[in-house]
Amino acid sequence: MSPGLQHYLDVAQRFQEERAAESPLWLRSFREQGLAQLSRQGFPSTKNEDWKYTDVAPIVSRPFAPTGSAGRLELKARVEQLALPGPRLVFVDGRLSAELSSLEGLFPGVTVKPLRDAVREDAEALEAVLGRRAKAEAHPFVALNAALLDEGAFMQVRPGAVAPSPVQFLFLSSGASASPVLASPRIVVVAGANSEAALVELYAGVEGGASFTNAVTEVVLGENARLHHYKLQAEPDAAFHVASLHSEQARDSRLASHLFALGGALARNEVHSVFAGEGGECVLNGLYIGRGSQHLDNRTDLDHAVPRCTSRELYKGVLDGRSRGTFHGRVLVRPEAQRTDSSQTNRNLLLSEEALVDTRPQLEILADDVKCAHGAAVGRLDEQALFYLRARGIPRAEAERLLTYAFASEVVGAVALEPLRARVEQLVAGRLPGGARPEVVA
Numbered sequence: 500m501s502p503g504l505q506h507y508l509d510v511a512q513r514f515q516e517e518r519a520a521e522s523p524l525w526l527r528s529f530r531e532q533g534l535a536q537l538s539r540q541g542f543p544s545t546k547n548e549d550w551k552y553t554d555v556a557p558i559v560s561r562p563f564a565p566t567g568s569a570g571r572l573e574l575k576a577r578v579e580q581l582a583l584p585g586p587r588l589v590f591v592d593g594r595l596s597a598e599l600s601s602l603e604g605l606f607p608g609v610t611v612k613p614l615r616d617a618v619r620e621d622a623e624a625l626e627a628v629l630g631r632r633a634k635a636e637a638h639p640f641v642a643l644n645a646a647l648l649d650e651g652a653f654m655q656v657r658p659g660a661v662a663p664s665p666v667q668f669l670f671l672s673s674g675a676s677a678s679p680v681l682a683s684p685r686i687v688v689v690a691g692a693n694s695e696a697a698l699v700e701l702y703a704g705v706e707g708g709a710s711f712t713n714a715v716t717e718v719v720l721g722e723n724a725r726l727h728h729y730k731l732q733a734e735p736d737a738a739f740h741v742a743s744l745h746s747e748q749a750r751d752s753r754l755a756s757h758l759f760a761l762g763g764a765l766a767r768n769e770v771h772s773v774f775a776g777e778g779g780e781c782v783l784n785g786l787y788i789g790r791g792s793q794h795l796d797n798r799t800d801l802d803h804a805v806p807r808c809t810s811r812e813l814y815k816g817v818l819d820g821r822s823r824g825t826f827h828g829r830v831l832v833r834p835e836a837q838r839t840d841s842s843q844t845n846r847n848l849l850l851s852e853e854a855l856v857d858t859r860p861q862l863e864i865l866a867d868d869v870k871c872a873h874g875a876a877v878g879r880l881d882e883q884a885l886f887y888l889r890a891r892g893i894p895r896a897e898a899e900r901l902l903t904y905a906f907a908s909e910v911v912g913a914v915a916l917e918p919l920r921a922r923v924e925q926l927v928a929g930r931l932p933g934g935a936r937p938e939v940v941a
Contacts, residue, residue: 503559504541508534510564510681511646518649525626526618526648533645536635543639552825552857553767553796558739563681563711565647566592574671574705575599581703583918586611587667588652592675592710593682595650599669608660609696610653614685617653625653628689632745632771633715640741644683644715651685654698658691658721665697665729665916670714672738674707686716690724692749697727699919703762704735711739718746718754722776725753729919733926734762736791743769748808750776757914759923760787760795761930767796774808774836785814786910788930789822789854796825799843803836810840815910816847817903818854819932829861830871837866843873848880848906850899850932896932903931 511534519527542559543550578589578599588611589599595613602611617625635642652668670684690696702712712734720726734740740763746754760766772781787795801810816824826845847856860873880902888898907927914920 501541501559506562507559507643508538511537511643514565514647523618523622525622529630530646530648533635533642533648536642537639537646540639540642549798549827553765553794557765558711558741561679561709561711563679565683566594566676566680574673577671577703577705578669581701581922582667582669583665583699583922585664585667587669588613589669589671590650590682590684591671592673592680593650593684604664605666606660606662606664608657608694609662609666610655611666612653614651614653614687615649621653624655624689625687628687628717628719631717631719632747632773633717633743638743640713641715641743644685644713647681647683648685649683651687654686654688656690656694656696656724658694660691660694660696662696665699665727665919667699667701670700670702670712672704672707672710672734674705674735676708679709679711682710682712684712684714686714688716688718688726690718690720690726692721693723694721695725697729697916700730702732702734702740704738706735706737709737709739710734712742714742716742716744718744720746720748720752720754722749723751724749726755727915728754728756729914729916730756730758730768731923731926732758732760732762732766732768734766736762736764738763740766742767743771746772748772748774748776748779748781751778752776753780755782756784757910758785758797759927760785760797761926763793765794767798769798769800771800773802774805777805777807779808781810783810783812783814784910784913786907786927787814787824788817788907788927789824790819790930791822792820793822795822797827799828801830801841803830803832803839803841806836807838808836810842812843813910814845815907816845816856817850817907817931818847818856819850821851821853823854824856826856826875827859827861828873829863830873832862832864832866832869832871834865837868839866839869839871841869841871845875847877848903849877850880850903900932904928907931
């Protein structure tokens with residue numbers, strides 16, 4: 500057993516012993532199963548096909564551990580800068596910050612609680628869905644999250660409820676801890692039949708000590724339910740981030756997931772969705788922007804398990820400096836999933852000679868009455884387009900910024916919420932070469 504794995508097993512064992520007295524039996528059992536699965540699987544290496552392009556040694560070799568309390572409250576200005584008006588839960592260094600959180604304006608048909616409260620007050624409903632899709636035996640980092648399950652959020656949307664504003668979950672690193680901080684948030688969302696809601700996950704912080712966020716989000720959609728999920732990952736340069744979204748869709752439900760992976764030294768974002776009822780629709784949009792020596796890994800897995808479902812997927816990458824991007828998209832169409840309609844596209848823009856991207860779109864079609872397509876492209880800025888802009892008197896640097904922003908704006912423009920789209924535009928523009936959104940020339 501490697502010293503790194505032993506460290507995390509010891510951390511989880513101590514954590515479970517400290518929480519045992521205050522935790523119900525079912526939760527203790529859930530954590531213990533996560534610990535057992537982590538011990539059995541260990542952490543992946545690049546010899547594992549699913550982790551071929553991502554080496555997690557920088558995470559495993561560091562002594563990350565949960566902190567005892569939320570970090571400093573000086574992050575209030577940062578919260579106000581990033582958050583939208585409306586209800587929010589804020590976590591600092593992996594711990595709920597009651598002072599920075601507010602559930603004012605929560606729509607009557609939506610219930611949002613810190614996970615700790617839900618364990619006491621909604622045990623039956625939470626236990627029924629916890630780990631249903633995010634299985635510890637299938638993923639070592641999900642197993643680690645389960646072993647350290649403590650903080651997070653539980654969101655329920657009443658059948659028929661249509662929430663007019665999004666619920667926000669903000670996860671911030673304070674940079675104040677002298678030791679590497681591990682945060683293991685778990686978000687659980689249950690949307691009832693004919694409901695509609697939106698949620699925003701935002702990961703950010705201030706420069707300082709190293710941090711590792713290992714997040715898991717589970718979503719269960721009832722019949723004809725609609726969920727708009729937005730994730731903004733813009734953590735500091737010293738941060739590490741591994742996260743996964745797991746969803747189960749009932750008949751005629753719709754999930755729209757929008758991911759923006761912008762920050763961190765190493766970040767891996769996964770989306771796993773399974774159609775459990777006919778007529779479902781899943782839309783996955785993603786944008787990853789790397790610079791310096793960042794490593795941004797993206798994996799999607801769509802399981803068409805039943806007939807007449809639709810999936811649309813568009814992921815784009817912009818890589819500069821010595822950064823590396825990875826996209827692995829898998830669409831599985833099972834034998835019984837006739838009349839499936841699926842498309843998957845990955846496009847990448849390399850802005851330097853040293854930037855690198857690995858792309859692997861994958862279709863596994865086991866049915867014969869389907870409409871499926873996939874494609875991937877890697878390239879540089881169009882020299883003809885650059886020439887056209889320069890011929891109009893635009894300096895080359897400005898022309899490059901304009902074309903790069905135009906490439907990224909297709910994914911940004913898919914954000915339906917205008918206030919959120921403005922926030923995303925600011926974050927995206929700040930990561931692109933030049934550091935600001937270029938002005939459009941008439």
